[in-house]
Amino acid sequence: MKRLIKILTIILLPLSGYATGQVGDILIYKGDTLKLFANPLEEYFEKKQKRTINEYELKWTSTACYRGYQATWELTNDSLFLVRIQKGCYSKNPEYFNLKEEFGTERVFAHWFTGNTLAPKGKLIQYFHSGYDSLYEKELTFSFTSGILTEQIEYDNSKSYKSVFTENQDSLRNFIYTNINWNLVPNLENKKARVFISIKSGEKLKPDSIVILRGLKNELLNQEALRVVNLIPEWDVYYRHGKVYRMGWTIPIVFSEENRKKYAR
Structure with a gap:
């Protein structure tokens, strides 16, 4: 879950004292x-x-x-x-x-x-x-x-729910980049502009919170990244010890001419 992907990365935040899952x-x-x-x-x-x-x-x-x-x-x-x-x-x-x-x-x-x-x-x-x-x-x-x-x-914990967007990173990537209004994005030439969005799950199928973790000087791109992530129709819900267990993800939104060419409608 933590490996770097060129266009989009999902990082699960909860950690423990061990770097690897242990055999019980x-x-x-x-x-x-x-x-x-x-x-x-x-x-x-x-x-x-x-x-x-x-x-x-x-x-x-x-x-x-x-x-x-x-x-x-x-x-x-x-x-x-x-x-x-x-x-x-x-x-x-x-x-x-x-x-x-x-x-x-x-x-x-x-x-x-x-x-x-x-x-x-x-x-x-x-x-x-x-x-x-x-x-x-x-x-x-x-x-x-x-x-x-x-x-x-x-x-x-059977009320837990896994969204297609965390199960399949291609689904999340396609959803985000096809919903960006590329007409608002200036020509970036060979540069890449990244906005890091934080998502937290809660008790509903929609994310509990979506905020900019690290943005750009270009406020237009910040708001476009935030707008698109807020469009995600469903998200995960987790239970631990029978209660809602809140989880966090970080999603970088990458604005680039490569992504414009690939995803712009």
Whole structure:
């Protein structure tokens, strides 16, 4: 989503501490195998004061697996158990650590863990190339105190909507540049003039706000860029934790003779 495109770029703004989407742990819950957007084992390492399993120092194995392992958990009778730890997150022939050697048992009650976890369910709504930020149709949240489940909530994000204009950048590009009144645009010769427009989504299919993020000295071009973006008939709507989740995009509008020739009606 962040790659530069010559004519038009869409940049999703929300970021996390990771530059790459992370492979989650695994949670077995009521017969389902779910992704777990949390890593309860990290609290164990904090209390141990070193990141080792079986005296093996954990290191990142890929940009999607900075922690160097993938743990499998099972929630049974409101208690969280660690049942497996894989070396790395990807492998055709995975290796597993010896839990009995590390913990004294092959099924480990996670008494060290107090905190919240999230398990996504249903279809992926929007992938974000960072951390555990991706949005799914449903979210299960679990709160634990010393390994005991204290609260569990399911959120419905199914009212989220994906517009054709964010799904297909060609559609957005064509809409914007064919709706520009090129008769108002002076001859730019070999120059390119860019106006950066900020769009934010809300609870309606139209953008919640559209403003000029960075404009030109030529106010006519600024207003033309703003006018055209305001014509966009629909936009995305996102829900997270069952509530409207506001997102931001930056769209550069490029005035050039190349675009005039290609798109002017």
